[in-house]
Amino acid sequence: MPPTSTHDLIVVGGGLIGSAIAWGASRAGADVILLDEGDVAFRAARGNFGLIWLQGKGVGKPPYMRWSLQAGHLWREFATLLVEETGIDIGWSQPGGLQFCFSEADIEKCRRIEAETRTDGGDIAITVMDRAGVEALVPAIGPEVIGGAYSTLDSHVSPLYLLRALQQGLQARGGHYWSAAPATAVRRDQGAFAVETPRGRVAGKRIVIAAGLGAAKLAPEVGLAMPVRPERGQIVVTERVKPFFPYVGSGVRQTVEGSFLIGSSHEEAGFSEATDVSTGAALCASAIRAFPQLAEVGVVRSWGSLRVMTPDGMPIYEESERCPGAYSATCHSGVTLCSAHALILGPALAAGTLPEAVSYFRSDRFDVQAH
């Protein structure tokens, strides 16, 4: 039997949340091991849209809005550090986000978001504009666009290079990344944690469960509740096109490589990652409304990927009462929050604390709602 591998912090789950925490904790000096499943797994980190999208995030939920905006402001520093450390260009840029409106109701919704954000004290400037305003930014928009909302804080990134950079950055700092090593059992053993994996047993002083959809099953083993469920999103990708849309769009964006990403749907489909023609068709139809010239562009791929959803759509971060030293971390916008996970949460967990900013996100809020 292989010897137990012993560390300061075990991070279970090599998606964007686990990888960000692991990199951040190792930057803070912890000896970290990141455990992941194999090549075929539910891994939203590999199937998402790559937006750091803050307009409207957390409206009506001030703690979530504050945490998201904090992450948004941290992105420049985070991206700079990560690229410097790894040499991997993660394709981050912050041209600002543009939401297209096709009806008066759409514009009304943008105005409401802008007003509520202000009421909740969100430090994000959202400008609602008419067609002329949008056209001045993007001359290529289609005739059906009647206005839009623009915010300078929104940015985008290549989520795949981001994941790669986090994992390589972790390893460059001496941290460990084990793929094909799903945690099959987690135990607390004399003040430390022991995790069984097919590659051997791993021990650590502390443990974070950041296993995406795998967390629901694993968390209770250390006294945590992570009631997450899958929500499918389909995305359609085009061939490379010379750049003509330099902003971040919520349903359509152009990547650094020139491809257009069109998406993503919100579907209750259980654990199916399948795609279907009618959803793809609807996504494409709305992309064409924004940019009619996309109709001629070739679709090279489409996919379905599963979001990790909590009952109220807000994150869960907490320390286990029964097993102190065990933490949970999950959210549905792990790209957006990646900067905060790396620069705030990771170092805090390395030190065995939870940052004050996330104290709201305990799982017992679901019990309260249930009564």
Added chain:
Amino acid sequence: MFRRIDGGDNGTAGALSFDGQAIPFRAGDTVAAALLAAGVADVRDNPVDGSRRAPYCMMGVCFECLVEIDGRQNQQACLVAAKPGMRIRRQAGARLLPEGAL
């Protein structure tokens, strides 16, 4: 560099144009075959590193033969039958949306 096995000329079924140059072809030629027969060495630049590329598999699997045909970009020249008057253009890098569309 290719030749017809009968030694005859290329153009018995008409001509298409490649970046303005007339390319004669025979009945049954695909666009890719017509271009190769006419001595066209490469048909596009790879969008990633700019290297020159030419038809490689001739059966529709490699996508190295992508050209613009009658205004539509990224068409597989090895799968499209040559027709008189077709306008073929070399592609450099990522595709450009039709002028005027932007």
Added chain:
Amino acid sequence: MSEPWDAVVIGAGPAGMAAASTLAEGGVRTLLVDEQAELGGQIYRAIERNRADPALARILGPDYLKGGMLVDRLRASPAQLALSTLVWRIDDDLTVWTRTAGTVAAVRASAIIVATGAMERPAPTAGWTLPGVMTIGALQILLKSARLTPSGRLVLAGSGPLFYLFARQCVAAGVKDLTLLDTAPTRQMWSALPLLPSALGGEGWRYLTKGVKLLAALRLARVPVYRDVRDIAIEGDGRAEAVRFTTGRRAHRLPCDTVGLHEGVIPHQQMTRSLDVAHDFDEAQRCFRPRHDASGRLSKPGIFVAGDAGGIIGAEASAQDGAIAALSALHDLGRLTDEARDRRIAEAGRVRRAHLTARPFLDRLYQPRAAVLDPPDAVTVCRCEVVTAGALRDVANKGAPGPNQAKAFLRCGMGPCQGRLCGPTVTAVFARETGLDPAETGYYHIRSPLKPITVGELAGAAGAVEREG
């Protein structure tokens, strides 16, 4: 509303043509779809145009002309043909999504036969992206469909039956300056020898006799052959100008104008992969093939695979394979009794087996050279996104668990060819680095569209009309 077809057959090579004829003759409404403009698939490409041309017939040989019978039978059957029609997706409910000249259609079927054939094994080699380098299959397609042969100095490098067949066809077509670089390690000859006796059974002796004649003809024509060739690198400034290679301890450099590469054929997996059915790794042929039963049935109800798409078996066996799948489907559709099905499948199965006796011998003899499955670091593996073998090894060694994570990290397989030309190599390189076998390593997850359709075509697909059944 239009009624669904009883059967849709995808691919008009020997397997698909035989399947469609059998189905249509059996009284079911059958649609045969192929992306190419002409019937014939890879081996019988342009057969309808060429069969009456004695010059080409002489060059291509009698095996090629056999395609004529399949075409005649198909043309005489009531099967309906949809040529120049791409299949870009199959749904679980047996909807086949097609595109013909910019028009998308949804075709419903009660049975589907996937006969999408083979492709040449990708042969990553230094300089293989240079213009002037093509696959040998591509050069043969130019010969069959456009009567073109390379006019300058031609170097053919690789191994396998098609390698020598094409060399022979070149000689017959009057190609003057031809050099062969045979990459099959000589020791493979010895390890294949024990398989020789059983290869002579059935129709096997015909294949072997044909091979021996081929080699004799090449010798007679004094075509220079280098054997046991390694370390191939093609060089040139903007196009292929020379091939470097070694034999034994000698380094060579041959100036050239055209290079043909070939390392055997493998199933074209794209369509079966997109169906999410299991694929097994065939150790003898060093490639994946979809898991199916003896009549080609996949684990998805109503869908069969036939011919080389189900595992490399060659043209003659492919035609029988197509018939067998069709007979099973006819039985499913209530058009054949158990007894008739069993009898006819047994007949076809006998012929099929007879054509397969030489396979194990040939597979062993022509196993791809090691460098094809494990190219040096500097060699480009993904031609579209320009990803090298070294980059793949780097992510593999940093723990990336397999081809899909490599695709995410490096973009290999994300270009227009959708991984067709790098997938097999990526799996092989990963398997080598991790010490896992290729089956455990897995393959790219392939999803629709199988070839690019436009955003506009997809947007319009929801309302796509069904093709009349």
